[in-house]
Amino acid sequence: MIAMGGPAAEKEFVSVVRDKTVVADGVVTLELGRPDGSPLPPWRPGAHVDLILDRGLVRQYSLCGDPADLSAYRVGVLREPAGRGGSAYVHDTLAVGDRVLTRGPRNHFALDDAPSYLFVAGGIGITPLLPMIVEADTRNSRWSLLYGGRTRRSMAFLDVLERYGDRVLVHPQDTSGLLDLRGFVAGCTNGTLVYGCGPEPMLAALEDACGVRAREILRVERFSPKEEVHTGGDGAFDVVLARSGLTVKVGPGQTVLERVEAAGVNVLSSCQEGTCGTCETDVLEGTPDHRDSLLTEDERAEGTTMMICVSRCLGERLVLDL
Amino acid sequence: MTDPAPVLDDDPFSDDFLADPYPRHERIRDAGPVVRLSRYGIWASARHEQVFAALTDWRTFSSASGVGLADFRKEKPWRVPSLLLEADPPGHTQVREVMAQVLSPRRVRGLRERFAPVADELVSDLVERGSFDAVRDLAEVFPLRVFPDAVGLPEEGREHLLRYGDMAFNGFGPRNDLFGRAMADAEQVQAWITAACRRENLAAGGLGRDIWAFADTGTITQEQAAMLVRSLLSAGVDTTVYAIGNALAALTAHPGQWARLHDDPTLAKHAFEEAIRYESPVQTFFRTTTRTTDLGGVWIGPGEKILLFLGAANRDPRKWENPHTLEITRRAAGHVGFGMGVHGCVGQQIARLEGDVVLSALAERAATLTPTAAPVLRPNNTLRGFSSAPIQVDKATVRRR
The missing domain is CATH 2.40.30.10 (Translation factors)
Structure with a gap:
């Protein structure tokens, strides 16, 4: 997950x-x-x-x-x-x-002490909950797991969960429909903590089901909207603008785009967050540190092009076709 | 402290307003950051700061109740809502991701090789003629020559594309005469569009089939695939026709800017960008508030419709110097002509590609553009543009490049 x-x-x-x-x-x-x-x-x-x-x-x-x-x-x-x-x-x-x-x-999703737990897993969101369940069970806490997935075959660790018997409610969507979160959360007693991990719509529904108590009793782990991309830090590097014959320094907290513009080179740009593709620029030398949301894995690896509004440099120097 | 919003009686969808929007935009901008349009019982903003803020805050300013005047929670939309345009995260996120991959930078780069020769050939024929209609002979012709092929649409019936775009964009306004006329043969047009979105009617290697490939891997359903092809067809044709036509009309009206572009045709993409700011094809979109919010010092309650004047934000003097002048070397970044935020136009690089190849081709070959008659407006509830813009061109005598 x-x-x-x-x-x-x-x-x-x-x-x-x-x-x-x-x-x-x-x-x-x-x-x-x-x-x-x-x-x-x-x-x-x-x-x-x-x-x-x-x-x-x-x-x-x-x-x-x-x-x-x-x-x-x-x-x-x-x-x-x-x-x-x-x-x-x-x-x-x-x-x-x-x-x-x-x-x-x-x-970021630690299991706090509580007399009882309700666990809600959606699909691969079962993974962080598995060791929690083992721990809750070892502590002799009361607990119950509601585990949803697309189909039974897509749901991992059912074999491991089998031994817990009716504490585990398995709900493949194709045969059991959507999770009855409201009904499940209604089982909360004083001090119960609810732990949920799964896709955003499920977590939103879970939050909704917990109502005003959500802040107090609900702990969730979200799937990140965009998978995080490794970055080489925010260090300074040089950018050589091959066609203009200029070299600009990009310091920490500065973007290639703003430095290029400050040097008087007119570059098209729009969203400034790596999502629209307008400022895509050809890379002649150096290794870009890609931070956009558009290029494919292959294109990142090739490194022949980059979105200069957000992407940086994995070395000390980039040469751009500008 | 917040102030009550000024109340205005303007009808942004009236013939008068659509014919000459800019002075009216100015009045609305000057009235306040957010105003109340009493005629429709809605909020509106024509200032860049507030329009930008609303576009980039989907949690507060939702698209799921429709991005037109109609509130989908209260009235039935005229068509099944778009999975992209008329949806919010999280549901929106995955289909947007699919479209972003279908229209990836690599894919669009590949299209350049196919689009540029078509633009060169079309433009060089027109320049040989000496005079032509910038809209009818170029802006309407070029996108229809390249885009349906890129999608992989059937040859027959492509004229329905412009009709459908006309319906879709008039459909964001009120049920006025414009909408009524656009919907005159709706059934036939919608039937063609629905058929064109089916996998078996889309040619292999096209963008349409690329969308369907995501249904094969189970990322989206077959129904979603067909709906996303529909999005390509409704958002990908009229918008570029209007954008290219508006750019040509604007450059014709600014001879000094054309001279500059002719002198350096590599400025074509900048000229197109500035034209989108200057005469924005998509003038308006709506959002609906999900909660009480303070926009520019005005409190808006939950469930309220707000009209965002994109075209007015792009001419807001609080944001732009000399906003009513076309300056092709201006830094146009930050204009909201393609929207902004999670709903920012997913096909904007194809639009830029089309604009770039057409303007580059013409800038190479035409030394001057001279109007031979005033452009004729093509009124639409959402789009601003022309049905005709006759021009005469002086062929460049010396090939400099």
Whole structure:
């Protein structure tokens, strides 16, 4: 699952793919360990890690294994056909034995102490909830899980959940319809906390179902609207404008576009946020740090073009066809 | 502290207003950041700051109740609402993502090779003729020659595209005579459009089939695929016809700017951009508030319709110097002619491509453009543009490049 990323201040380390298994339609799990088998950083239920997949593509995945087992992290990855290539890379290219740069773990979705819990999962949103369920069960807290998905076959970890019997309500949409969130949340008693993870419409409906108590009792983890792209930081770099014969410095917090314009070069631009494509510029030398929402993975890798309103430089110098 | 909004009696969809909008825009802008249009019981803004703010805040200013005057919560829309235009995130996000991929920078770059020779050939024939109608012979002809092929539409019946665009854009206004006339043969036009959106009627290799490919992978449903093809057809034709026609009319009316463009045809894309600001093809869109909000010091309650005058925002002197003058080297970034925010025109790079290749081709070949008659307005509830703009051109004698 993809979670909102926090600031990337932690150290990165190399992990190795120890196992890759298809666990449902369109879902694989990866097991990641240190190359030398030494223990990984500890984590708590709700945590996620960044995987720096390929050419700087960063994706966040919730840890869904056992926190007590620090020999390996386990993550579940859904293939997202409309995604920007992260999940496709994991599904199609990443293989057992491959090394993956890893960052974290980090936790924005911690399991707070409560006498009872209601868990609501939508699709791959089950991943952060799995270790929470194990913990709640170990603590002998009262809990119940409502787990929705498109079809039964697309829903991962049903085998793991089986042993919890009727505490787990499995609702594939094709046979059971939409989740009855209102009915489920009606089971809240004093002190119950509701943990939800899944697609935005489900979370919105869940928030709605919790009503005025949402702020107090509801904890959610959202899928990020746009998968975060790895950036090379906000450092300064030089941009050579080949046709104009000018060189401009782009400092931290400045954009290539504004510096180019300040140098008197008239460039078309519009949205200033990397979504419209108007300021696309040919790159003659240097490696762009792509931060737009438009270029495909292939185009990013080629690096022959960039959106200068938001994208920066992975080195010290870019040469642009301006 | 907030002030009550000024109340105005203007009808932005009347013949008078549509014929000469700019002085009326100025009055509305000067009346206040947000005004009340009593005739329709709606809010409106003609200032850049407020229009921009509303366009870039979809949480408060929703599109799902329709981006025209009609409130879909209260009245039945004349057609099934668009998945893109008349929708909010999160539902909007995925289909927008599909369209952004179909119309990706790479795809649009690929279209240049196909569009540029067509523009060159068409323009060079017209320049040889010496005089022609910038709208009928060029602005209407070029997009219809390249865009339907790019989508992969059937050859037969393409004239329905302009009729459908006319319906769609008049449909955002009130049920006035303009709308009535546009809807005269609605059934036949809609039947052609519906058929054209089906997978089996779209040629392989076209944008239409690219959309359908996302239905094959399960990203969208078949119904969504057909609806998204419809979006291409309703938003992709008339808008570019108007934009190219308006750019040509504006450049004809500013001979010094044309001389500059003729001198350096690489300015064509800047000229097109500035023309979109100066004479915006899409003049208005509506939003509906989802909650109580303060816009420019005016409190607007939830569920209220607000008319955003895009064309007026693009001429707001609070934002632009000499707003009523076409200056092709101006920094036009920030104009809202393509909208802004999550609903910003997803096909804007195709529009820019079409404008660039037509204006470049003409700038290379024509030293001057001279009007031989005044442009004739083509009134529409949403679009501003002309049905005719006869011009005479002086052929450039020396090829400089």
